[in-house]
Amino acid sequence: MSVSYSAAAVDQRSAFASGETPARPARRPVHRSLLRTGSLLAFIAVFVAFSLASPLFLTFTNIATVIGQSAIVGILAFGLTSVIIGGGSDVVRGGIDLSLASNLGLGSAVYASLIQAGYGDATAIVATLAVGLSVGLVNAVSIVGIGILPLLATVAVMNICSGLELVLTQNTAISVSTPWLDLLSGADRFGIPYLAYAIGAVAAVLIVALQYTAYGLRLYAVGEHREAARAAGLPVPAYVVSSYLISGLCGGIAAILYTALLSGSTTGSSEMLLPVVATALLGNVFSGRLLPTIGGTLLSTLLIGFLANGFQLLHVSSYWVSGIQGLLILSVVAATSLARRRRS
Amino acid sequence: MADPVSASDTAATTALSLRSLYKDFGGTRALDGASLEVTKGSIHGLVGQNGAGKSTLIKILAGLHRPDGGTISVHGTLQDHPTPHRAESLGIHFIHQERLLVPSFTVGEALFVGQENLAGTTRLLNRRKLQAKAASVLRERFDIGLPADALIGDLTVAQQQIVQITRALLAKPSILVFDEPTAALVKREVHVLLETIRRLREQGLTIVYISHYLTEIEAICDRVTVLRNGKDVATVDPRVTSASEVASLMIARNVTELFPKQVIQLGEPILKVKGLARSPAFTDVSFTIRRGEIVGLTGLLGSGAKELVRSLFGLERPHQGTIEIDGAVRSIPTPNTAVENGIALVPEDRRGQSIAADLPVRENIGLASLRRFSRLGLVKRKREKAHSDRLIERLGIRTAGGEAPVKSLSGGNQQKVALAKWLSRQSSLYILDEPTIGVDIGAKADIYRLVGELATNGAGILILSTDLIELTGICDRVLVMFRGRMIGDFGAATTSGDEIFDAVTGAGEVQHVG
Numbered sequence: 001m002s003v004s005y006s007a008a009a010v011d012q013r014s015a016f017a018s019g020e021t022p023a024r025p026a027r028r029p030v031h032r033s034l035l036r037t038g039s040l041l042a043f044i045a046v047f048v049a050f051s052l053a054s055p056l057f058l059t060f061t062n063i064a065t066v067i068g069q070s071a072i073v074g075i076l077a078f079g080l081t082s083v084i085i086g087g088g089s090d091v092v093r094g095g096i097d098l099s100l101a102s103n104l105g106l107g108s109a110v111y112a113s114l115i116q117a118g119y120g121d122a123t124a125i126v127a128t129l130a131v132g133l134s135v136g137l138v139n140a141v142s143i144v145g146i147g148i149l150p151l152l153a154t155v156a157v158m159n160i161c162s163g164l165e166l167v168l169t170q171n172t173a174i175s176v177s178t179p180w181l182d183l184l185s186g187a188d189r190f191g192i193p194y195l196a197y198a199i200g201a202v203a204a205v206l207i208v209a210l211q212y213t214a215y216g217l218r219l220y221a222v223g224e225h226r227e228a229a230r231a232a233g234l235p236v237p238a239y240v241v242s243s244y245l246i247s248g249l250c251g252g253i254a255a256i257l258y259t260a261l262l263s264g265s266t267t268g269s270s271e272m273l274l275p276v277v278a279t280a281l282l283g284n285v286f287s288g289r290l291l292p293t294i295g296g297t298l299l300s301t302l303l304i305g306f307l308a309n310g311f312q313l314l315h316v317s318s319y320w321v322s323g324i325q326g327l328l329i330l331s332v333v334a335a336t337s338l339a340r341r342r343r344s
Numbered sequence: 345m346a347d348p349v350s351a352s353d354t355a356a357t358t359a360l361s362l363r364s365l366y367k368d369f370g371g372t373r374a375l376d377g378a379s380l381e382v383t384k385g386s387i388h389g390l391v392g393q394n395g396a397g398k399s400t401l402i403k404i405l406a407g408l409h410r411p412d413g414g415t416i417s418v419h420g421t422l423q424d425h426p427t428p429h430r431a432e433s434l435g436i437h438f439i440h441q442e443r444l445l446v447p448s449f450t451v452g453e454a455l456f457v458g459q460e461n462l463a464g465t466t467r468l469l470n471r472r473k474l475q476a477k478a479a480s481v482l483r484e485r486f487d488i489g490l491p492a493d494a495l496i497g498d499l500t501v502a503q504q505q506i507v508q509i510t511r512a513l514l515a516k517p518s519i520l521v522f523d524e525p526t527a528a529l530v531k532r533e534v535h536v537l538l539e540t541i542r543r544l545r546e547q548g549l550t551i552v553y554i555s556h557y558l559t560e561i562e563a564i565c566d567r568v569t570v571l572r573n574g575k576d577v578a579t580v581d582p583r584v585t586s587a588s589e590v591a592s593l594m595i596a597r598n599v600t601e602l603f604p605k606q607v608i609q610l611g612e613p614i615l616k617v618k619g620l621a622r623s624p625a626f627t628d629v630s631f632t633i634r635r636g637e638i639v640g641l642t643g644l645l646g647s648g649a650k651e652l653v654r655s656l657f658g659l660e661r662p663h664q665g666t667i668e669i670d671g672a673v674r675s676i677p678t679p680n681t682a683v684e685n686g687i688a689l690v691p692e693d694r695r696g697q698s699i700a701a702d703l704p705v706r707e708n709i710g711l712a713s714l715r716r717f718s719r720l721g722l723v724k725r726k727r728e729k730a731h732s733d734r735l736i737e738r739l740g741i742r743t744a745g746g747e748a749p750v751k752s753l754s755g756g757n758q759q760k761v762a763l764a765k766w767l768s769r770q771s772s773l774y775i776l777d778e779p780t781i782g783v784d785i786g787a788k789a790d791i792y793r794l795v796g797e798l799a800t801n802g803a804g805i806l807i808l809s810t811d812l813i814e815l816t817g818i819c820d821r822v823l824v825m826f827r828g829r830m831i832g833d834f835g836a837a838t839t840s841g842d843e844i845f846d847a848v849t850g851a852g853e854v855q856h857v858g
Contacts, residue, residue: 212469214460221446221457228444232458233432289448289495 032290032339039285039332043303050310057313061191067200068193070305072254072261073272075202076100077279077297079250082210084280084292086243087143087150088223095223095240097247098154100254100276102161103135105269107255109165112174112265121180128259129252135161136248140241162270175264184260195257199301202253206246206294219243220291278329279304290336358420359384359519359550360405360436365414367400367574374400375411376574380552382519382567387541387551389561389582392571393594393812398554401571402523406438407431419518435518441527441645443504445511447497452478454496455511462514485510486540502533506540513544520544521552526560527645530624531827538564556644558587558849570594591845606796610820611635613671614773614804617656620665625651626828629665633773633804638795640815640836641808642848643825652825653775653808657689658682670772683712688766690759692778692808698762701751705743706732708750708761713768735764740790756780756787763794774798777808792818812841812848826850 051058080097087095107128114124135157142153187193210216221229222239229236259265282304283297284290308321360382367375375397382388392398403409405416407427416423418434445454452474456463463477464470475493482488486506496504505525512520522541526534534557541551541564555561561568562582569579570593578593613632621627626648633639643649654660656667658676666673669685676682682689691698699708709732710717717728732746739760743753750761759779766774776795780788795818799805809815815822816836824832824847832847 208468213467214465214469215467217453217457217460217469221449224448225444225446228446229458231444234458291448 033288035285035290035335035339036288043299046303046306046310050306050313054310054313057310062309062313064187064190064192064196066305066309067302068187068195069309070301071193071195071199072104072257073275073279073304074199074298074301075250075254075257076104076272076276077283077301078202078206078294079247079254080276080280081283081292081294081297082206082219082243082246082250083150084223085210085216086219086223086240088226089284089292092151093149095243096150096154096277097139097244098151098273098277099135099139099157099161100247100251101270101273102158102165103132103248103251104255104258104272105265105267106135106161106165106168107131107252108259108262108265108269109168109174111255111259112176113168115176115178116174121178125256128255129249132248132250132252132255133245134248135251136245139248140244143244144237144240158270158273165265165267165269169265169267171267173264173266176259177263181260181263184257185263195261198253198257199298202250203294203298210294215242224291275304275325278325282329282332284336285332290339357384358382359418360552361415361417362401362405363415363417365401365404365416366412367397367404367409368412373574375404375414377414378571378574378576379414380569380576381579382550382552384550385545385548386566387545387553387564389565389568390552390554390571391556391558391561391568391590391594393810396571396594397574398571399523400574402438402521402552402554405431405436405521432515435516436521437512437515437517437519438521438523439505439509439512439525441524443501443508445496445504445508447495449496450475450478450493451482451490451496451499451507452476454507455481455514459514481510481514482506485513486543500533502529502536505529505533505537509540509544517549519550519552521554523554524556524645525553526555526557529646534560556849558582558590558846561590562587587849588842588846591849592842594845606800608636608638608796608799610637611802614669615656615806616666616668616671618666618668620652620655620662620667622648622651622655622660622662624828625660626825626830627664629825629830631823631830631833633806635772635802635804636799637821638799638805638807638819640819640822641806641825642810642812642815642822642844644810644848646827647825647848648828649808649825650777653689653777653806656682656806657687657775683769683771686772687775688712688769688771688773689775690762690766690777690779692781699750699758699765701758702749704747705736705741705750705753705761706746709735709764709768712765716768731768732764735767739764739767739794754787756791760787760790760794763791767794767798771803773804773806775806775808778810779807780809780811780814788814812844816841816844824848 056062079100083095083097085095110131111124111128114127115121139154139157142148142157143150184194210219218229218234219239219242221232222234222236226236258269279300280292280297282300284292286296286299287293304325307324308318311318311321358381360380362378362380364377364379365375366377378397378401380390380401390398390401400409404411407430418436423430423434446457449457452463452471455478456474460466460469463474465473479489482490488506490499490503496507499507526537529537538560541553545551553561553565565582567579568582568590570577570590572594580590582590611634613634615633617632618630620629629652631639641649641653651660655662656676658678658681661677667676668674669687674685676685676687679689700711706729710723710728714723717724717731729746735741736743736746741753741757741760741764743757750758753761763779779791779795795805795807807815807819816839819836822834822836822839822844823830824834824844826847827850832844834844
């Protein structure tokens, strides 16, 4: 009747005895490294093209200025990046912080109002950072504590922040000027804007924290595969909360720089939201594993900054810039999601 | 050993002792006095049909469920309130069927995340150290070299499993529990895994091995405990007791006669499948279903049975082969074309795929055949209601009324609604995926009666099920899939559940044509 199953077992044993090598070597997919190399090449191509087209582009001052101009969007994008790292890069259910730009607007309004009311810079700085952190905390509580989708929770918080900003400023621009703000908006004796130092410093701290510590590794685990993180014994909610706090703090820091750059608070900070989201998403292609990284976001911030600057130097309408940005994002998101789909 | 072993000796040689465990889930008894005794340094198999209580037993051991009665002792010490954390601190670790590793991590990162100190790196990560340590651990334990910078997602499933096992080993466990570890592996990878598990035994670990595959159990286990209906019915030495004997221990038979099979006149073939393949899930599948015929389809997870059904309904695209419906070759690229060709699918996952839980019973029943109740694109609610009331009555759906939301119904009655939805369409081929899972015995009988009625009216029925009693009880023939091939076509009347079971588990790779 049925073939005795011990025969099958014998066959298995002989396979053991023959010492068959277990696994074929892991193959490293080409498309992923291609995408990364391609993006780096594109970056260099943009750089070279503009250098050839305009003599003003590849000058020390111009480069330094572009970096300084990119600082605010860049720092906000770092915040968003850390949230995407900890919440996962699923666009709908994953981590996202849409309140960042309004957070900045509110922080800047607080800074300017305090100075106007006669408080010093130190107080204003502390208050602005505290506002940023609080916004992060509210996001974290609604997402982790109550369980609202990040997309919805942060949209709600975005509205709250914008509302508070309007209440505080009565929808007017508040001009302030203090020696500290003037210094921050200026440049050092080599012509390097202090804002460029600021983005460098924030990037350095976050790169170390997220890419070179156990905390960072765990945050990636939480975002990439929540079940695996849980199985590894990690307190998942605490890590998600921390990512929103980082994001809120980035909003606070950017608010200070924004106030310095514009000598006060103005309405319209919310227009920064889309460039921030775009920058953070674009950053994925600069990472070898197509993951959100601070380094990648820094590169994409600079790429977008150089694009805008180059077009300006060539007298191309700035309207083109946002169109090209959109195109870039579309192709990048398409390419990364295709590459990632193959992996899973 | 003629002398009875003294109590202290038993404690010294017993790693794990579960005694008379009871567990109820809302009226259903999952465990009914199950015991499990595992000797230190042995590989102990645990087998049983779906619903026999294996997973409940393991969840109790993992501290995920609290038993209603019984005792658990680990290394001779009685444990009161096991929690997941407690289980780990006692040295019990679990390797689950699904691999819980981050796909974008390198091998080193995946091994050490959350336990970075084991690689000798603390707050600041030393990635080089991580990779070096990972490589040395893997070489030491399994004698394999994985590229240090390879990402988990680029590894084969078997390699991932080795990483997963290594991760568990880093915590220095004394007892490792494998829960269906080979379900997603191909044959050759299974060999590697089994060899790995033997190595672990040589290193002094105690292993509990849960599997449906009796060949695997026979190949590596020192003892095997058979669970049936929440009880341990036997603990045997698989080298002495044959797989067929183990299989028959797993199957309870006296329930079989509950569902008498009706005799139905068979008509023309309604479905003819020839050489159908969708790699890697299944290859070269051919079979025929005639009008009035009830055909069972069974196989373990990974056998390809599920994918076959999905391909017939247009949810997956076969790479090769033809599907003939009513004598004409059809291609079924989408579920929509399947429905147009008279095929109905009642999926296993009721909540996810087959009913809209928040909508009333009436709307659910009418959902698949709205055109029938509509005029000029508007649904005629009266006609829909009359129709659904008729079906509620005919199927004995116990509900507060046609307007009650489906989620207020019991599992069995929800399933009847799912069936009623397709009954309204009058299809010629019904595919039922686990139609009676989670359904009480009364509803089961109703569903079987209904299936018989459909067949009598000239439809062909394909039932995908892992319940062998159900299959042999109500089907004319049972098709068996094993690791991607159709290895058996059994006439249900002339075959015992044991034979089918042997085929399902790979215990006997024989071809029966019924």
